[in-house]
Amino acid sequence: MINDYVLPKTVEDALAALKQGNAKLIAGGTDLMLDLKSCKAAADTLVDINGIKELKGIKESDGNIIIGAGTTHQEVAESFLIQEKAVVLAKASGSVGSLQIRNTATVVGNIVNAQPAADAAVALVALGAEAEIVDKEGTIYQPVENLYAGLAKCKVDSSCQIITAVRFPALFSNQGSAYVRLAKRGALALPMLCVAVAASLKDGKIEWVRIVMAPVSTKPLRALEAEELLKDKEPSEEVILEASKKAAAMADPRDSKLRGSRAYRSSVLVNLVKRGITEAIKNARQ
Amino acid sequence: MKNYSVVGKRLPRYDGTQKAVGAPCFTSDVSLPGMLYAKVLRSPYPHARIVNIDTTKAEQLPGVAAVICHKNTTSKLFNTSATIVFTLPPLVPVKDQRIFDDVVRYVGDEVAAVAAETEEIAQEALKLIEVEYEQLPSVFDPKEANKEEAPDLQGPREHGKNLPGEKIHLELGDIQKGFEDADYIFEHEFKLPVQKQCQMETMAAVATIDADGKITVYSSTQTVHPSRAILADLFDVPYSKVRVLSPPFIGGGFGVRIGLSAKAEPIAIALAQKAKRPVKVVYDREEDFTSSDTRHSGYVYLKTGVKKDGTFTARMMKAVLNAGAYCSFSTETHGVLGCMGLSLYSCPNQYYDGIAVYTNTTPSGAMRGFGSPQASTAIEAQLDIIAEELGIDRREISKKNMMKVGGEWVLPYQCQSIALEECIDQGAAAIGWDKKGTFDNSGSVKRGIGMACGTHVSNAWPFCGDYSNAYVNIQQDGSVQIAVGSPEMGTGVQTTLSQMVSETLGVTMDKIEVTIADTESSPFEIGAHASRTCYVVGMAVTQAAAQVKKEALEFAAKLLAERESCIYCAQDVQDLDIVDNMIVSKSNPNKKISLREVTIQAQFKGEQFIGVAKVVPQNAPPWLAHFADVSVDTETGKVTVNKLVAAHDVGRAINPTIVEGQIEGGLAQGYGYALTEEILYDENGRQLNTGFHKYMLPTAVDLPELQAIIVESDEPTHPFNVKGVGETGLIATAAAIMNAVYDAIGVRFFEIPMTEEKIYMALQESLKSCE
Known part of the structure; x- marks a missing residue:
């Protein structure tokens, strides 16, 4: 049961309000309100940061x-x-x-x-x-x-x-990024897979790249081996594909009847990473 | 075809303003003094016996007014669907449900219910009900459930293992000879998924019982009179002591409440009787998913014999549908599947066997299309294969075999109009059929075009009891009141019925009011189902309007005769007509008198103009051709539909905007059926897709351009040439998309929805087999 709803004006006031009873911070509330309703979360005080x-x-x-x-x-x-x-x-x-x-x-x-x-x-x-x-x-x-x-x-x-x-x-003009998402529909659907890539180019070669995949682990997963492989390489189709395979090999997606089998997600992830890298590099060149 | 001044016009909707401003117009908006809120305890097991149930602690919770379960409610059997009214002898309606039983047969089955001062207290009380279950063996697949070794879910059955009702068998000609005459025989089986209606308003009812025991129920039912019959029988009161009404609209139906709104009404009444206060039951979305009827899933097997030129010589169909835990409409759906599936095309030799089988899943019942989408999906996907194998244009093989006026079919009425050829031609032009096969598909995204045809009904006659009554009355000021028992569930019937009355009677639309869906304001009406309201109720209001017009004109003739020294005598009534609220002489337009003045004069003489019509309809088949343009991303399996076209022979569109809306909505539902919508179960019989976040209805960003093309035909069975259009929009959509996907990637699917995973994995498989 929520007994108190606090709207602090400063971060200090918010910290002070958090000390009262079983308090929780609320910003958008789109997850918290559902969790409170389904008893996945409990709180007696909500501290709303939207007034700060x-x-x-x-x-x-x-x-x-x-x-x-x-x-x-x-x-x-x-x-x-x-x-x-x-x-x-x-x-x-x-x-x-x-x-x-x-x-x-x-x-x-x-x-x-x-x-x-x-x-x-x-x-x-x-x-x-x-x-x-x-x-x-x-x-x-x-x-x-x-x-x-x-x-x-x-x-x-x-x-x-x-x-x-x-x-x-902020990304410089020689840097770029891309987001690739596969979901069952175009809105109101959690991703079956998503891939975020940021890349930096120098003298036509990849200076650094960060490749992140989800949901294939308990957290957004960095494809470190693939990032390492691409470093200082010219971004050819072959090397991107090789890196994509390496990245997907690190992933550990679950079997889900709602969001796709492990076999499907593992296989299709290669293509999504490939698209992510390719698009980030294209974005860096623009 | 005749031209009309009101019929055929794109007039604004009667219910538009109320809905646009958010007026409280649904059952969930109803609030009565002293009203209690109910919550329902549901089974966590797919099949179990309730060994013990103790409600003491729940009853003791402050704020709880009544708790009911199988121990203190009637054990009378009933069927939540309107089968007691629809079923014609010698068939007997199946009654296999109780409000609560000591056996639960699916996850979500009703165990107990609580009425309390607030929803929160009712919810809290559910947790205090102690239930001891003994789990029983369960079965989820209809083919498995039909085997001898499967558990009996409803005791031994007369017609076969776990069959709620009769097998349906249809035959025409000599099927064996048909196969002998064939140059080629094609044999395939298709698997169809569980689709959910997903109407916006969940199941809802508010029951109140007066001091004399008379029951009033505000309800989201599509059929107020049949619902009254079910409830009166169940609670053992005369029909006249039960009133069922819509307040004033329903938030969609798509068939899910042809009959009761699942068990919302009986639970509300039983609790109101016990608590002696009004009770409101509103299902939450999860309950609506787990515990109200779905579309029948199952299997459709086809064996088709053809000549080299594509002419059918034999068509054999077999269907095994999943009835779910209770019968609902599972004595009818496989019948419509067979009848409509066979009747799309002419063929001298036809054969159909269909069953629906009990399983431990949510009951299957009526959903838009009622067997026809299952039939069309299989038939039209197979016909695509046949056309390709024979090297015949897909449009031509449909045209070559399509039904003809007066053609022989299994249906017990005649085909009197068909404009399917025009539908195919206009649809093909709109989708750009000529582009088929010319796309540059060298990249990873491949494009294709497909088509499919279908037919359906304009009501349920003569398979089920089907009739309508209507009342049309000219008020004392010349305005008009119509009363019919049909509900407004989003289909615009108040507008279209008014248009037909306005056209017939000569009274303008602004003077017409329609009372709907109240068992106490209109004669018996079978309700909104089977695409029938515009067709059958349209006939009834037209007939009643003609009758009332005759009465008014006769009186006017006498009145004019008295006034004008016999320029108009009574026998000159043939010379009079009503145009825009004025009674005018056809031979001398200067002679006129307002309808208002006539009705005022009539009042002085104690005369009222009342038309009552009783109509038993014939039936008329609507025809349709659907076209899809899709792109398939072969690296993910994802299908993007670029455009959907639906050309429908609707007879005549009373209000083209409403007809287009119906078709477009159907296309959206067909898109979901083809690609994303499906209820899956886990190994313990639990539904996995229990809400809009898990059940993938297409959203506005998923849907492509939808083009509805109205093709009119001269249907003789209706005064305005109407045919049913409520259900047709989704019947051939899935097959059109399946065929377009094949055109794009060259892989056939025998199962829908074609999820990205199924497509991707099938592509991987076909790559392997090429290597």
Whole structure:
């Protein structure tokens, strides 16, 4: 039963409100409200961060893009800044749920919820994003990919810590990104598979690439061996295919009657990674 | 065909404003003083005996007003579907359901129900009901359930193992001779999935019982009078002491509540009787998925004999459908499948055997198409194979074999109109059939075009009891009231029925009001099913309007005769007509009097103009040709439908916008049937797709351009040449998409939905076999 609903104006007030009873943070609430209703989560106080102005919006500072915790998927999907300098995230956020859900659900919520295939979180890992975590001790920064503590478990303790923002380096003109998603329908469907790729080119060769796949593990999975293979290579069709196979070989998708068999997902993943890499490189060249 | 001034016009919908402004117009909006809220406890097992049930703790929870289970409700048998009204002798309606039983037969079957002050308390009370189950053996596949070793789910059955009703057998000519005459014989079996209606409003009922025991039920039923019959029999009260009504609309139906809204009405009444207060039952979406009827899944086997030129010599069909845990409409659906499946094409030798078999799954019942989509999917996919093997154009093989006016078929009525050839030609032109085979398919995305045909009914006569009554009354100011028992479930019947009355009577649309779906405001009406309202109820209101017009004109003739010293005498009534609310002389248009003035004068003489019509219809087959243009991504198996075209011989469209809406909605449902929609079960008999997030209805972003083409034909059995169009939109959609997918990738599928996984894996398989 929810007895109290708090709307703090500052992060400090929010931290203070979290100390009262069994309190939980709420931003978009699109997951939390369902979990509360189905008794998967329990709370007597909800602390709504939407009144905290400093957590709203997207900005660029010193080559970093910073997205506040109160920023919705739709704001990110429509942002020219994100479309230009991190298109993988614009596409990922733009494929969450439906317009109604994107208008309330937040990008940071995708991290805290810690589902292995939350679209925006998969893209953020590809972008090398860090979360800004505030508690009574102060502020720390942690790579998003290190925040997973197991299936649907986030290392951030939302009863005493708040992720206030997420930040990542804006992609330069020689860099590009891509998001590939396979789902049973075009909206309101969790992905059967998704792949996020960011790549940097230098002198016609791949300077670095980050390839992230989901849901093929308990968290968005980096295809490190494939990334290593592509490093300093010219991006030929052959080497991309080889890397894609290597990436897919690392994946461990489950058998699901609703979201595809392991055999199908393992096989089709090669093609999705191939598309992701190819498109990210094309994006880098544009 | 005759030209009309109101019929055939794209007039705005009667119910449009109320729905657009969100007016409270559905059963779930009903709130009565002192009303309680009900929740239902459902079985977690597919088959079990309730050894013990203890409701004491639930009854003691503050706020709980009544708890019911098999121990304190009637054990009378009934059928939630309207079969007691539809079934004609010598057939006997199957009654195999109780409100609650001591055996549960599928996951979601009703165990107990609670009425409480709030929904939350009712939900809480369910957790306090203690049930001890003894699990029983279960079976989920209809072929397995039909085998001797399968458990008996409803005791020993008269017609065969786990068969709720009779086998259906149809025969024409000599099937063996037909196969002997054939140059080629094709044999295939197709597997069809469980599809769900997914109507927007879930099952709902509000019951209230007055001090004298009279029962009133606000209900989401598609058939108020048959529902009244089911409920009155079940609760042992006279029909006249039960009132069933829609308040005023239903949020869609697609067949799922032809009869009761699952068990919403009987549970609401039983709780209201016990609590002595009004009770509201509204299923949540999960309950709607697990515990209301679905489309029949199953198997359709085809063996077809053809001459080299594509002429059919023999058509054999066999169907084994999954009835689910209770009969519902499982004595009828396999009959329609056989009848419609055979009657699309002419063939001298035909043979059909069909059964529906009990299993421990959610009951199958009526869903838009009622057997015809299952038939058409198989037949039209096979015909694509036959056409290709014989090297005949797909359009030509359909045209060559299609039914003719007066042609011989298994149906007990005549085919009196068919414009299928025009449908094929116009549809082919709209999809760009000439592009077929010319696409550049060298890349990983491959494009193709396919087509399929179908037919259906305009009502259920003569297979089931089918008749309508209507009441049309000119009010004292010249306005008109129509009363019919049909519901408005989104099909626009108030608009189309008014258009037919307006055309017949000469009264403008703004003066016509239609009372619907209330057992106390209209004579008996069998209800909205079998694409019948515009056809049969349309006949009834037209007939009643003609009668009332005759009465009004006769009175007007007398009145004018008195006034104008016999320029108009009574025998000149033939010279009068009603045009735009004015009674006018056909021979002298300057002579006129308003209908309003006539009715005012009539009132002074104690005269009312009342038309009552009683109609037993004939039947008329609608015809349709569907076309699909698809792209298949061979690297993922994903199908993108680029365009769907549906050309339908609808007889005449009373309101073309409404007809197009019906066809487009059907196309969307057919898209889902072909590609994404399916209810699967796990090994414990639990449904895996229990809500809109897990059941893949297509969304607006998935659907392609939908083009509905209306082809009119001169159907003689209806005063306005109408044929049924409510169900036709999805009948051939899946087969058209299957054939288009084959055209794109060269792989045939014998099972739908064609998910990306099935397509991808089949492509991998075909690559392997090529190597």
